[in-house]
Amino acid sequence: MALTRRDFIIVxxxxxxxxxxxxxxxxxxxxxxxxxxxxxxHAAHSGAPCVLVCMPETRQTAEVWRGLSDELSGEFExxxxxxxGVQSSATIARGIQRYRPAGLVLMNNPTVEAYRRLQASSQxxxxxxxxxxxxxxLEGTPPRLRAATGISYEVPLIxxxxxxRKLIATPIDRxxxxxxxxxxxxxxxxxxLAGREQTVVVREEVSQNPNSSEIKRxxxxxxxxxxxxxxxxxxxxxxxxxxxxxxxxxVNEAPWVPILVGAASLVSPRQSFGxxxxxxxxxxxxxxxxxxxxxIADQGWSLAPAAVVxxxxxxxxxxxxxxxxxxxxxxxxxxxxxxNVLER
Amino acid sequence: MMLSNFQLPIxxxxxxxxxxxxxxxxATAAGAAASVVATGAGGPGAATGSLLVHLHVFMKQxxxxxxxxxxxxxxxxxxxxxxxxxxxxxxxxxxxVLTLPIVLSAKGLPLSLRGAMGxxxxxxxxxxxxGGPPDPVQxxxxxxxxxxxxxxxNRFVRSFVNAGAHVERVTKLEDLLPLLQMQxxxxxxxxxxxxxxxxxASRLPLAESVLAATVGxxxxxxxxxxxxxxxxxxxKMPKDLSxxxxxxxxx
Numbered sequence: 001m002a003l004t005r006r007d008f009i010i011v012x013x014x015x016x017x018x019x020x021x022x023x024x025x026x027x028x029x030x031x032x033x034x035x036x037x038x039x040x041x042h043a044a045h046s047g048a049p050c051v052l053v054c055m056p057e058t059r060q061t062a063e064v065w066r067g068l069s070d071e072l073s074g075e076f077e078x079x080x081x082x083x084x085g086v087q088s089s090a091t092i093a094r095g096i097q098r099y100r101p102a103g104l105v106l107m108n109n110p111t112v113e114a115y116r117r118l119q120a121s122s123q124x125x126x127x128x129x130x131x132x133x134x135x136x137x138l139e140g141t142p143p144r145l146r147a148a149t150g151i152s153y154e155v156p157l158i159x160x161x162x163x164x165r166k167l168i169a170t171p172i173d174r175x176x177x178x179x180x181x182x183x184x185x186x187x188x189x190x191x192x193l194a195g196r197e198q199t200v201v202v203r204e205e206v207s208q209n210p211n212s213s214e215i216k217r218x219x220x221x222x223x224x225x226x227x228x229x230x231x232x233x234x235x236x237x238x239x240x241x242x243x244x245x246x247x248x249x250x251v252n253e254a255p256w257v258p259i260l261v262g263a264a265s266l267v268s269p270r271q272s273f274g275x276x277x278x279x280x281x282x283x284x285x286x287x288x289x290x291x292x293x294x295x296i297a298d299q300g301w302s303l304a305p306a307a308v309v310x311x312x313x314x315x316x317x318x319x320x321x322x323x324x325x326x327x328x329x330x331x332x333x334x335x336x337x338x339x340n341v342l343e344r
Numbered sequence: 345m346m347l348s349n350f351q352l353p354i355x356x357x358x359x360x361x362x363x364x365x366x367x368x369x370x371a372t373a374a375g376a377a378a379s380v381v382a383t384g385a386g387g388p389g390a391a392t393g394s395l396l397v398h399l400h401v402f403m404k405q406x407x408x409x410x411x412x413x414x415x416x417x418x419x420x421x422x423x424x425x426x427x428x429x430x431x432x433x434x435x436x437x438x439x440x441v442l443t444l445p446i447v448l449s450a451k452g453l454p455l456s457l458r459g460a461m462g463x464x465x466x467x468x469x470x471x472x473x474x475g476g477p478p479d480p481v482q483x484x485x486x487x488x489x490x491x492x493x494x495x496x497x498n499r500f501v502r503s504f505v506n507a508g509a510h511v512e513r514v515t516k517l518e519d520l521l522p523l524l525q526m527q528x529x530x531x532x533x534x535x536x537x538x539x540x541x542x543x544x545a546s547r548l549p550l551a552e553s554v555l556a557a558t559v560g561x562x563x564x565x566x567x568x569x570x571x572x573x574x575x576x577x578x579x580k581m582p583k584d585l586s587x588x589x590x591x592x593x594x595x
Contacts, residue, residue: 049590055535070428071494162545197523198547238350248353263350271352284515291513294494309346311526317404336407337518 013314016136036089039065044290049301050077051293052095052128054111056084060282061107064133067286068105072293076102083107088114091120096128102301103293104130106148116144129296129303133289134282136233137307149307151288156311157230160260161183161199163278163317164228166337168258169329176202176226176257178218180210183232204228205290210237210265215246223250228258229272231266248273256327269322271343277318284314313320318342375521377508380586392418392577393439393570398430398447399423401561401588402541416577426515427493433464440575442589443491445560446500450492453565457575459591461537466558467590468535474524477553478531485510487523487532491548501533521546522590535559537590562589 032048038057051072055061069078081095092115095101104127106112112135119127125146132138132150139152157175165172175194179187184205191201206214206224215237223229228250231238251259252272261267261274268274288310296303318340324330335341380547395416401408405423412421422438424430427551432443436450441453448455458465471478488501490513501511512529513519520532521542534542536554543550564578565571586592 036540070426156522156526159522162525167546176527181574193526196548233350235350240351240353243350244353266350266352268352273352284519287426287513287515310528313518313522313526313528334404336403339404339406 010204029164034087035094038082039069039078039082040080041069041078042329043077044074048076048097049297050079050226051103051105052099052101053078053080053105053107054083054088054092054115055107056093056111057082061134064107064286064289065283067283067288068290068293069286071287071290082262083111083114089118092336093118093122101128103296104128105222105289106130106132106150107294108134111134112145119146122247129301131289131292131296132309133285139189139311148302149292149303149309151292151310151312153280153312154186154233155195155262155280155315157201158197158199159311160230160250160276160278161194161228161314163315163337164258164260165277167276167319167324167330167334168228169331170227172227172258174200174202174226175228175230175260176203176204176222177184177230177232177236178206178215178222179232180206180208180234180237182208183234185234190211201230206237210242210246212242212246215242216250218249219247221229223257225257228256228260231259231261233262243273258328262319264340267318267342269320269342270292272323275320275328278315279318280312281314281316285312288313359508371421382546388541393568393574394420395422395574395578396430396433396436396438396441396443397423398425398427398441398443398491399589400425400491402517402538411585411588415581416574419577420576427490430547433579435570439566439570439573440578441565441567442562442578445563447491448563448565450496453567455563456566456571457564457578457594459561459586459589460469460593460595461561461590462592464558464594465561467561468536468554469533469557470539470541470552470554471505471531471533472520472524472542472550472552473531474548474550477551480505480553480555482506483509483530485512485531487512487514487520489513489517489520489534490515504533504557515544518545524550537589538565549555561591570574 007126014223018214029115053065055065065080072078072131081091083091088111106115109186112132121251129145130145130148132148134153135150136153138150161172161175177187185204202222202225206218261277262279264277264279265276266274319338321343397412405425409421409423409515414425424433427458445455461467471480471483483505484550486501486505488497488508488511490497492500497513499510502509512523520534523529523532539552566575
């Protein structure tokens with residue numbers, strides 16, 4: 001390996017904004033000024049297949065990279081290209097030309113969209129198999145890419161409920177959710193999965209463009225019929241205005257139920273909203289993606305015919321301890337099951 | 345649709361405080377553990393030695409680390425759950441390493457102190473599945489903790505079940521349950537003593553098959569100048585902490 005993880009963390013900020021000269025010469029061509037190689041790891045033996053990782057440069061993607069490279073380094077050549085902005089399709093195309101990867105990893109929605117545009121505009125029907133991570137609502141989405149699979153970014157409801165039951169002493173049998181019509185299929189699939197853990201989903205459908213009054217009405221109705229409320233990561237439902245004028249007044253009036261959210265930023269003891277956030281463990285997500293890639297390699301760098309999008313296995317959790325203590329009965333061991341405990 | 349960029353309207357903009365000396369929101373427990381190594385020496389209650397712990401328990405790493413530090417006064421303990429983090433932390437030359445004997449053996453580390461339960465230094469493992477008890481001969485896919493890396497863990501798991509079984513590795517005990525919930529595997533492999541806790545976290549109709557083969561209980565390697573004092577502290581650790589590791593006696 002050319003760099004250890006510690007080296008990577010130290011040098012990463014220095015890499016931003018500039019192309020990196022690597023310890024080995026490029027395979028062919030040179031990296032244009034606009035393309036940033038965030039990281040390269042060389043395999044223990046020459047001639048190893050290459051896995052090209054296309055990723056924006058964020059703390060979360062760096063964690064995914066860590067899990068990915070821990071698993072794949074040594075066995076494969078690894079290269080991470082920064083894909084941000086309108087040039088991403090061209091960056092990916094040049095990356096494929098330069099590295100001739102046996103497999104691709106695509107991180108986040110814009111990167112996936114850039115790769116889709118590249119596939120659509122290419123005359124070459126053959127693309128390397130790709131693993132998609134950090135892409136929202138990937139599960140259940142019709143495949144718009146050739147030779148691609150991935151891991152959904154949404155933590156499944158069954159995992160949310162399992163985690164919540166470790167914290168809250170009262171029974172959690174019915175979980176309410178407010179959703180727009182376009183999310184019906186997603187909610188139904190999650191409800192079916194959660195049913196294995198004897199969880200009933202109470203649905204409250206709102207219009208495609210709800211206002212704050214509709215959100216408040218939906219909250220009042222659904223809270224009467226559930227033991228906890230599951231908040232979807234739907235940017236339309238969680239717009240700043242609906243958060244301030246619909247959700248916050250609605251969740252902070254009796255009856256109180258634990259609020260399950262999928263973003264740590266929605267849990268804060270300074271503004272009571274989410275009781276408990278469950279997010280993918282990004283390093284573990286990288287490991288899971290690496291294992292998918294290893295399976296693809298074992299199958300001669302092709303996707304299994306029955307390859308399906310996976311759900312994230314490992315999570316990290318955050319609790320608003322102030323709200324939880326004030327409103328709910330916590331189990332004695334509750335805090336030992338939470339990664340981040342927030343209080344004022 | 346977007347990825348977790350939602351923001352609550354908070355007037356003062358100050359960040360809330362993370363509790364129990366834990367991590368700030370979003371930081372990984374592994375990162376917190378690494379910082380303990382960097383800053384643990386010196387000051388009041390200065391460490392008499394450093395201990396690297398690679399064991400899996402049914403609690404978050406932050407809480408486990410807090411328990412270790414409270415139960416081993418004077419010892420700078422670092423708990424990691426990922427094998428890659430363990431291998432990196434080994435490069436920091438800890439005074440002692442607490443993990444499973446199979447891991448010590450794989451890393452060429454000495455077995456200096458052994459944990460025992462009920463007079464035995466070995467424990468039984470079990471396969472746990474949803475529905476009927478899993479058959480180790482028939483099971484096609486098995487989930488397990490990644491204690492030895494890909495090849496090593498695959499060999500370890502297949503020593504309990506049929507050689508053709510597909511192995512799904514996870515880095516935390518709590519991640520074994522999602523493998524069963526999402527039907528990614530037919531069974532998970534774990535120490536039989538941990539089954540009650542996994543059952544308590546689920547309403548799945550779980551059933552187990554306790555296997556005949558045994559595995560060594562946690563053990564300690566003396567690897568540094570202050571290793572002896574760390575081993576002495578481990579020998580005297582509180583009983584409840586010791587039992588959390590599956591041990592009631594150190595010998």
